[in-house]
Each structure stands twice: as structure tokens, then as C-alpha cells.
Amino acid sequence: MTPYKLKILNGVLKLKSFADVVLNIFGIKDLGTQTGNVDNGLVDWSIQHLTKTTAQWNADTTTILLKGQLGIEDTSNATYKLKIGNGTNLWSALSYVGGGGGGSQDLQSVTDLGATTTNAINTAGITSDYLQLDTTATNTNAVGKVVWNDTLGTGEIGLKGGNINAKLAQDLYARVVNKTSQNLLRANYQAVKVQSAQGQRLAVNFAQANNDNNSADTIGIVAENINNNQEGFVITVGQIININTTGSLQGETWADGDVLYLSPTTAGSLTNIKPNGSTGHIIVIGYVEYAHQNNGKIYVKIMNGWELSELHDTFINPATLTNNDALIYESSTQLWKNKQIGYTLLFTAGANLLISPADATTYYFGSGRNSIYTPDHAVIIPKAGTLKSISFFHVVNSTLGTAENSTLSVQVRNTGYSGSVSTTTQITNTYKFNSTYNSTMFTGLNIDLPEGCAVDIKWLTPTWVTNPAQIQINATLFIV
């Protein structure tokens, strides 16, 4: 059969006459049924191309589509697939192509095509059951690109800026604003703390382990150069590489496996010298994975620790916190609270020999007896403390005294027996011996008692109408 040919004039298909409509266009052998009209020489036609079912095409071992000839495969499920002949291959050897009119192609045909070019697919989105990285391929990193790094054992994604390739499932970064007033350098890998927020991002400043305020919010170490007041990444968990980890930057010598702490003395710096409660807060920054001048590695894992007062079952009241406080468990609140602990000293006068005090006489007592001399019975304080309260107790074993007032004071010799009186603190000037028993507590005292000081009670008696007789008086000192 001699094929018919069309002429294209000025981009428009025109026919000489209607008789030319019956064509075998483009060499299609089996034209099938055509319908259409000619209006002012323009063709308005539908053309059915060579179409077979999938089974038919699969069984066809003779049909070879001409170069450029279209073949349609009816898959019997309302979809049609398209192939273009090359004048050589059977249907089975041709690839499907996409197109309109209900044509489709499978993913294999697309990837087969792609495999001969760049292996790259540019698309607005991919939905897949999984994404498998090629663990044998070698690729260069780029911003927004995920590639496999077999040495690191994971995929890496290039972060914004192009300076960091984050290791998937191994590294965590935070994009922050540099508020240190300095340009931060990755080479210095300084530690930063959260200071505030700016531009809906954390704003950071140098961390330092000299106090809770400078260290409690330590978040990471600088992972790329970040100019002052600009955004950049700090690493919060994971590995930072290619830095000087010999310790020379910090004036120390670091080795593989060293634990690195936040420096108490230099803002932003790290140290392998563990601080203690006296030298600073113990903020673990990470560990030296590889101590090297250029290719050093640090694994970052920040542990800020807790203040004692930040524990859930602890309440330390700053309003009452003072020297010699201890943590005491309080069952009613189920909390550990700061409370004063200390010791008591019992000073007695007339313990073994009852005393009948004379009028207007000054007595001193401490260790069991009384005397008109000080410090004959003073007590040596073995441990420095503060006298917080004192309780006086007496028993009158014979005649009760009348209601005249005695004055009781605490007398301290800071340097011991041989020293002069350092302080005399009046506790009461209204103590009476007109009852058989009496116990009175005096609180709110704050009398310093240096270690080794001598303490006794000074008792100035009144002139009684009736003197108390055969009495014992005790003083209990509460010292913390």
C-alpha cells in the first residue's frame, strides 16, 4: 500500500478536498474508522491508532511499528498504555511512554529511562512506602541533599548555609541567634546558653560554669561561623568534627575519651578539669572522641545537672536558708526541707549543791556549779556556731522568793578562759524565782560563738524581800 501524506502549510493542516480525508496518515497501516468534517479547509477529526489488548500485544510476534508509529495497549482496566515504534523492535521490546488520552506508564519504565541518564528525578513530591539510600554510591553533600555516608554509617543532610551536614539519627542542631556581641567561629567551638529569644529563635550568649544563671541553660556548642546578631547552627547532641581537640586552645592537654566540662573561669570555654561545688558548676558538655589538632572530634551531650533546690521532693526556702541548715525530711509534706540543726549545751548552777542566792550578787555558772568569779565555770565551745536560743529552768526546793527580777546574760570570751570578755548579751532582766518551777525560752538570738571560746551565764540577783532558798537553775543553749 502506498502511504498517503499530508502537507502542513503555515502550521495548519489543510486538505485539498474531502476526498483526501481518507488517508493513511503517517503510515498507519490500520487506520480504522475515522470521522470528521472539513470546515474552510481545517480538519476536525478523531483518529484511532493501532490498538490491541495486552494479551494480543503479548502474543504478537510479527507486528513491528514503524518509526514514529503509535501503538496503544488496552489493559482492560480502563487504562491505556502507549508505545512508539522504531521500525525495528517488536512491541515487547519497546518502552511505554506517557501521554494524554488515557495513556499511562509504569514507574519501572520511568526509572529505566532515568537509569540511562543521571538517575535524578525532579518532581514536586514523592510518595513512597520507603526511601532507600544507595549505600554504595558516592555523592557530594549539598544544602537540602541527603546522601549516604558509609564511614559515619548514616545519611547526611546538608543544612541551610552549606556549612553543616547533619548526620541523620546522630546529630541534633538548633538554629539560634548570636547575641554574644562577637562573631562566633566554628574553630573555637564555644559553648552557649539560652539568653532570650529573637525572631522566633533562641538567642544565645556564652555559657560559663561560675554560677547557675550562666550555666543552667547551656544548650550547645557553636557548629558554624555565626556573625554577631545573625542566625546559625549550634550542635546540641552529636558529633562535631575537624576541630582542634588537643586542648591547646584551652591551655590544657586533652586525650581521647576525656570528659569535657563547661569552664567555670572562661566564658564559652571547655575544660577537661572537673569542677566541684567550690570551683564551679559541673556541666558536662561532651567527650573527646579524637584528640587531634585539625581532625579532632567531640561528641556533644550536654548535662546541665540540677541544683539541690530543683529536685522535685525538695523545698529549700530562700527566705529561711542560713548557715548550718540541713535537709530534713518532713512527712506531712513529703518534702525535704532546710532546717536548722545544731546541738544543745546544758549549763547548770546548783546542780550538785543547791544554791541560796544572796542579794545583789553576780554569779556565773556553766559547768555544773556557780561562782562569783568568771570564768571559773565557763564552758569551752568545741565547734564554731551561733547561739540561736536559750532556755532557763529553775526549781526552788525550799522557800520561794518574792517577785523581784533577776538579770540573766550570756558572756563570751572569744579566746577562751584566759581572754577578756568579748561580748555580754543580756537575755532577760525579768526572771523571777517566785514559783517552784519555771521554764522560759528566749529565741531570736544570734550570738556568735567562735571555736574554743569560753561561755558562761551571768546572773545578777536583785535585793529580795524574801530570798529564794535551795534552788537549782539550768540554762539550755541551742547552738547551730
Add this chain to the structure above:
Amino acid sequence: MFTYEIKQENGKYNIYYYIDNKIETIEFYAYDLSNPQAIIRYGYKQKIN
């Protein structure tokens, strides 16, 4: 030597205790010597001037 002596002071009697002639302490003793309010400490002997 443990000694004592009783002295009248301001209409009352006080008792002075001495150790080796040094006053150790002073206590009220009685309004009336025939009715002492305190017991003289054991082991002290009356001082003889």
C-alpha cells in the same frame, strides 16, 4: 582548806565560802540565825578569824 563564815549584811545573814582563804561564793543564809534558810555546804568548817 574549805571554810565559811556568816556575815550580816543589810539585815540578812549571808554565808561566805572560802577555799584557802579565797572567797569561792556567797549565799543567802538566814534572816534569823535561829532559822537558817540554807544548809551549810558539807565539808566546810567555820572560819576562825
